[in-house]
Amino acid sequence: xxxxxxxxxxxxxxxxxxxxxxxxxxxxxxxxxxxxxxxxxxxxxxxxxxxxxxxxxxxxxxxxxxxxxxxxxxxxxxxxxxxxxxxxxxxxxxxxxxxxxxxxxxxxxxxxxxxxxxxxxxxxxxxxxxxxxxxxxxxxxxxxxxxxxxxxxxxxxxxxxxxxxxxxxxxxxxxxxxxxxxxxxxxxxxxxxxxxxxxxxxxxxxxxxxxxxxxxxxxxxxxxxxxxxxxxxxxxxxxxxxxxxxxxxxxxxxxxxxxxxxxxxxxxxxxxxxxxxxxxxxxxxxxxxxxxxxxxxxxxxxxxxxxxxxxxxxxxxxxxxxxxxxxxxxxxxxxxxxxxxxxxxxxxxxxxxxxxxxxxxxxxxxxxxxxxxxxxxxxxxxxxxxxxxxxxxxxxxxxxxxxxxxxxxxxxx
Numbered sequence: 001x002x003x004x005x006x007x008x009x010x011x012x013x014x015x016x017x018x019x020x021x022x023x024x025x026x027x028x029x030x031x032x033x034x035x036x037x038x039x040x041x042x043x044x045x046x047x048x049x050x051x052x053x054x055x056x057x058x059x060x061x062x063x064x065x066x067x068x069x070x071x072x073x074x075x076x077x078x079x080x081x082x083x084x085x086x087x088x089x090x091x092x093x094x095x096x097x098x099x100x101x102x103x104x105x106x107x108x109x110x111x112x113x114x115x116x117x118x119x120x121x122x123x124x125x126x127x128x129x130x131x132x133x134x135x136x137x138x139x140x141x142x143x144x145x146x147x148x149x150x151x152x153x154x155x156x157x158x159x160x161x162x163x164x165x166x167x168x169x170x171x172x173x174x175x176x177x178x179x180x181x182x183x184x185x186x187x188x189x190x191x192x193x194x195x196x197x198x199x200x201x202x203x204x205x206x207x208x209x210x211x212x213x214x215x216x217x218x219x220x221x222x223x224x225x226x227x228x229x230x231x232x233x234x235x236x237x238x239x240x241x242x243x244x245x246x247x248x249x250x251x252x253x254x255x256x257x258x259x260x261x262x263x264x265x266x267x268x269x270x271x272x273x274x275x276x277x278x279x280x281x282x283x284x285x286x287x288x289x290x291x292x293x294x295x296x297x298x299x300x301x302x303x304x305x306x307x308x309x310x311x312x313x314x315x316x317x318x319x320x321x322x323x324x325x326x327x328x329x330x331x332x333x334x335x336x337x338x339x340x341x342x343x344x345x346x347x348x349x350x351x352x353x354x355x356x357x358x359x360x361x362x363x364x365x366x367x368x369x370x371x372x373x374x375x376x377x378x379x380x381x382x383x384x385x386x387x388x389x390x391x392x393x394x395x396x397x398x399x400x401x402x403x404x405x406x407x408x409x410x411x412x413x
Contacts, residue, residue: 033077035341037062037331038100039324040093040110040120043085046218046245050270050320051112054134055083056313057321058109061328071332073339079332086116088218094119101127106341109327112320114138114156114190121149130347132330134323135293137268138189142371148347150372152323152330153293154379156190156268160197162379163267163291167237168205170289170381170393174404176262180208182233184226184250185241186217194241194268210235217246223253231259238264240272247271248280255284255408262405266290273382274318275389287406289392290382294361295322297391297399301358322359330355330366361397 039058042051062079070076082105084096093116097108101123108124108131111117117136124131125146133141133151137159142151154162171178181202185191191214199209211233213226223246230238238261240250247269254264265288266272271281272290281288295302305325309317330353335341338349355366364376381393383402392402 034080035077036080036082036105038082038105038108040084040086040096040108041112042088045087047088047112049244050318053315053318053321054324057324058328061325065332071335073336086111088113090115090119094123097123101129106343106346107331109134109324115188117141121146124148129343130350132327134327135320138193142373150350150368152326152366152374154377155373156193157197159268159379160194161201164198164201164205166291166381166393167265170402170404176405178207178236180210180235181237181239182211182230182235183209183239184213184230186246187214191241198267217243220246223249227253227257231257236262240266241268243270251281251284258409264288268292273389275316278384278387284408285384286408287403288384291379293379294319294382295359296361299358326359
């Protein structure tokens with residue numbers, strides 16, 4: 001059953017006149033108090049293409065909640081956004097988190113990278129302020145015994161394990177089993193942790209990782225050398241983990257190198273499953289597969305939300321931004337149940353969350369374990385087909401059948 005927050009938002013969304021981009025605007029809309037939420041994302045630098053959209057999604061969620069009457073349990077209190085630019089830098093992220101807390105933020109949302117999430121989590125724990133991770137994959141973040149940090153998306157172990165399983169299941173179902181992969185990943189804890197989980201599960205399933213190739217996502221400008229190494233490994237499939245910009249670089253390099261593989265397959269890849277990827281990559285992105293967290297393209301609510309976001313910003317609402325919107329709903333739901341914006345009481349309410357989501361293809365409601373991990377989060381597989389990203393696996397979420405083996409330079413089966 002939907003919470004009051006979600007139900008009211010659905011009614012408001014139908015008649016909502018979307019306002020121009022800007023701050024949360026909660027302070028000027030009445031209510032007995034203003035509740036500040038900190039939005040921490042990379043607004044400048046190489047990761048800003050997603051960070052800006054995530055920040056806009058936080059503001060949009062706050063505006064929707066305020067238009068729906070605010071936090072009913074707190075006499076209609078309105079939410080207000082404090083935005084911060086992490087620049088993708090751990091030290092900057094920590095100082096910005098502290099600034100927001102000092103300015104009265106009762107909860108934080110962010111931040112897109114695992115390295116910045118780790119420093120924000122430490123700051124939030126020290127200050128005893130809840131921190132909802134919208135996007136950051138490394139499991140080490142939640143392995144510290146923190147009480148104030150929670151994550152909605154799947155972690156690195158889940159991403160890596162499901163990535164290996166899905167690859168085996170898809171390839172066998174299509175009559176072309178995969179026996180070996182070359183794995184290219186960005187070199188931070190994010191890419192490394194996903195790779196290690198994939199490698200362990202792949203080995204159990206009888207798939208050999210014959211080559212591991214790494215790069216620095218923040219500074220890389222060309223991945224031709226890495227693709228050449230992957231080609232020389234003579235693997236069945238190239239697997240890639242990284243962000244959007246480097247995902248595009250990989251597609252460009254692969255089109256030039258033309259490795260003789262059955263597929264290019266992303267695992268927790270920030271490019272291959274985004275609807276801007278086919279346009280940005282052109283024909284170079286055809287048939288790319290991606291096992292990743294993703295909004296549910298079969299959901300009517302997700303479709304309407306993304307449409308409103310595009311009308312509001314002029315840009316597509318990527319999956320990371322949908323997570324940011326969902327994170328604000330988690331906070332609002334907890335504020336309603338706690339009847340308090342005091343951080344300790346808010347934290348306890350978040351820990352008891354059981355929030356149905358129509359935005360993601362999860363196995364159940366958003367519910368957090370003792371580490372703060374959403375236990376029902378799981379990835380799905382998308383593929384670029386005919387210039388569009390479509391869901392292809394598992395079958396219950398599929399819009400189309402997976403095409404495998406296939407690469408842009410082999411033109412399909």
